Amino acid sequence: EIVLTQSPGTLSLSPGERATLSCRASQSVSSSYLAWYQQKPGQAPRLLIYGASSRATGIPDRFSGSGSGTDFTLTISRLEPEDFAVYYCQQYGSSPPFGGGTKVEIK
């Protein structure tokens, strides 16, 4: 079973800054089957990125995904107030586990 490790656990940044979130897999993720989700308090998760780098419908282009194999990154180019949330990665080539999450909080 693939284990996903997200880092850092918490990222403290100011609006307008760049956020870089990491997701590392214990084994290679086939065909870049890696997704990213955003979750705000009291809300359901929202799909941001699939296939490691494809933005889901309606997702602003300040969100971008990259990586392959075992190392993946979600980048938010300039943080907007609504971007402060928890972000999860998920691999879906096999039994689809999630990473532990990275909280992006206002500094």
Add this chain to the structure above:
Amino acid sequence: EVQLVESGGGVVRPGGSLRLSCAASGFTFDDYGMSWVRQAPGKGLEWVSGINWNGGSTGYADSVKGRFTISRDNAKNSLYLQMNSLRAEDTALYHCARVAAEDYYYYMDVWGKGTTVTVSS
């Protein structure tokens, strides 16, 4: 509007059973796999179970295997999760999610708001 609405949550004693339902609308239900994902209070997301478009293939997390059963009724546009032998550690908000493929081994593009299950004596 594409929508998933969960129901059936509640408070149950350890060892008890509960059946969750998820009503789908706004899309062709039997074109998609479906999954249940839970979130314990203050914790992260945990995939629980998935089912393919026609119910012929299912999968479970090790933590629920042998206790939970996923099923679907395409005629009723509904997904279910039968939960038996419930434990305190099953306490969580349970989300129903649409999988962006016919199988359940894929990413999830539509999510319901969830239904809360509390296992307590």
